[in-house]
Amino acid sequence: MPKNSPTPYLLLANIGQLLTLRGQGAPRRGLDLQEIGLIENAAVLCGGGKVLAAGSQRELLRDPWVRMNRKKVKELDCQGRVVIPGLIDCHTHPVFAEPRLVDFEKRISGAGYEEIAAAGGGIRSSVAVVRQSSRGELSKKVLMALNAMLEQGTSVVEAKSGYGLTLEDEIKSLEAIRDAARQWPGEVVPTLLAAHVVPQEYAGKADEYVKKVCDEMIPLVAKKKLAKYVDVFCDRGAFTQEQSEKVLATARKHGLGTRAHVCQFTSAKLKPLLEHQPASFDHMDCVQPEDISLLARGETVAVLLPGANYFLGYKEYPDARRLIEAGVPVALATDYNPGTSPTPSMPFVISLACTHMKMTPAEAIGAATINAACALRLQERKGSLEAGKDADMAVFDVKDYREIAYWFAWDRCAEMVVQGELWV
Ligand code: NIG
Ligand code: FE
Numbered sequence: 001m002p003k004n005s006p007t008p009y010l011l012l013a014n015i016g017q018l019l020t021l022r023g024q025g026a027p028r029r030g031l032d033l034q035e036i037g038l039i040e041n042a043a044v045l046c047g048g049g050k051v052l053a054a055g056s057q058r059e060l061l062r063d064p065w066v067r068m069n070r071k072k073v074k075e076l077d078c079q080g081r082v083v084i085p086g087l088i089d090c091h092t093h094p095v096f097a098e099p100r101l102v103d104f105e106k107r108i109s110g111a112g113y114e115e116i117a118a119a120g121g122g123i124r125s126s127v128a129v130v131r132q133s134s135r136g137e138l139s140k141k142v143l144m145a146l147n148a149m150l151e152q153g154t155s156v157v158e159a160k161s162g163y164g165l166t167l168e169d170e171i172k173s174l175e176a177i178r179d180a181a182r183q184w185p186g187e188v189v190p191t192l193l194a195a196h197v198v199p200q201e202y203a204g205k206a207d208e209y210v211k212k213v214c215d216e217m218i219p220l221v222a223k224k225k226l227a228k229y230v231d232v233f234c235d236r237g238a239f240t241q242e243q244s245e246k247v248l249a250t251a252r253k254h255g256l257g258t259r260a261h262v263c264q265f266t267s268a269k270l271k272p273l274l275e276h277q278p279a280s281f282d283h284m285d286c287v288q289p290e291d292i293s294l295l296a297r298g299e300t301v302a303v304l305l306p307g308a309n310y311f312l313g314y315k316e317y318p319d320a321r322r323l324i325e326a327g328v329p330v331a332l333a334t335d336y337n338p339g340t341s342p343t344p345s346m347p348f349v350i351s352l353a354c355t356h357m358k359m360t361p362a363e364a365i366g367a368a369t370i371n372a373a374c375a376l377r378l379q380e381r382k383g384s385l386e387a388g389k390d391a392d393m394a395v396f397d398v399k400d401y402r403e404i405a406y407w408f409a410w411d412r413c414a415e416m417v418v419q420g421e422l423w424v
Pocket of ligand 1: 093122123126233261264308335337338339340341
């Protein structure tokens with residue numbers, strides 16, 4: 001429930017540090033990723049769910065309209081805290097029913113993620129439980145995750161299906177996302193990930209499964225408007241380059257956007273995949289040098305998911321420095337899922353990006369806001385605090401924005417404003 005009854009105007013006053021992330025409507029690259037648009041002693045005025053003004057408090061309070069209408073405006077005293085755009089989690093897999101504790105313990109005693117998957121664990125074990133679950137049960141789980149995300153500063157979430165792997169169960173998963181999204185104040189971007197792995201019943205018949213994805217699942221999902229994007233897991237143990245291209249080409253033919261899990265375990269050839277104009281390439285642990293320069297010239301965002309490296313106990317992380325310095329637009333996301341990254345926390349991911357990928361706190365926040373908005377092609381409305389954009393903000397109970405990355409695994413998000421309304 002909102003904390004207040006809807007008010008047409010809301011003023012966030014006494015902001016110690018406001019990170020506006022204002023600037024171009026394009027993804028931040030290279031040195032630009034450091035530009036967070038910091039304003040001290042700031043205020044933000046919201047109206048009709050949008051930002052009306054964001055800037056120095058002294059100037060904003062001098063505005064004739066504000067002076068005349070002060071009584072109509074509800075005020076939130078930020079007490080010198082830090083305000084940033086609502087965080088954008090641009091890669092999650094929230095439609096699952098149970099944690100994967102057996103896999104977790106197997107990995108602790110030395111088994112690898114791919115080894116467990118090959119033995120029938122991994123993604124396939126989550127599939128069995130999702131198939132047995134009802135749409136209502138799944139949507140409760142999705143909503144629980146969305147609420148945990150909101151509490152930690154996230155106001156936009158990309159949510160994938162991918163643990164159903166039949167026409168009915170993928171539709172059920174996307175409907176569960178839609179049902180949960182309707183009960184959540186933030187924005188949810190649904191993605192069909194029917195090409196997550198080859199399901200058990202198609203073992204040895206991957207091409208047949210891809211045909212089913214292309215001939216039945218994508219067309220029906222597009223017709224029912226249940227997804228905005230189609231994703232594919234293009235890697236060893238999942239789908240080949242050729243199969244992945246088929247999936248992405250079909251998505252485009254049906255008017256859906258594309259994105260892909262690539263280069264998590266093995267490097268894919270990105271050039272042919274780029275033909276399908278993906279909004280993002282996600283994971284990017286082992287990308288080839290020639291592909292880095294290719295990405296630097298394009299609009300596809302590299303979404304890095306250090307939560308997965310952390311949870312799988314890897315020593316290596318995606319080479320964020322190399323990507324940023326080459327001019328590739330980089331975003332961050334949780335990859336919330338039961339196998340490799342069961343965390344809803346973007347602040348934790350921001351912290352990991354700093355400690356393990358050597359991104360600065362400013363870069364990590366840019367990657368989790370404006371660049372994440374670009375990864376979902378929502379940059380016209382989301383990801384920065386500028387007049388006309390959606391009034392989505394996270395108030396952190398810290399004095400300096402760098403503390404968001406510093407206090408790891410400590411939820412310092414104190415208030416959320418979503419489309420101009422205050423939430424817990
Ligand atoms: O992004 N790589 C593929 N998919 C997920 C893992 C899913 C799972 O293990 O359940 C990921 O890490
Ligand atoms: Fe993923």
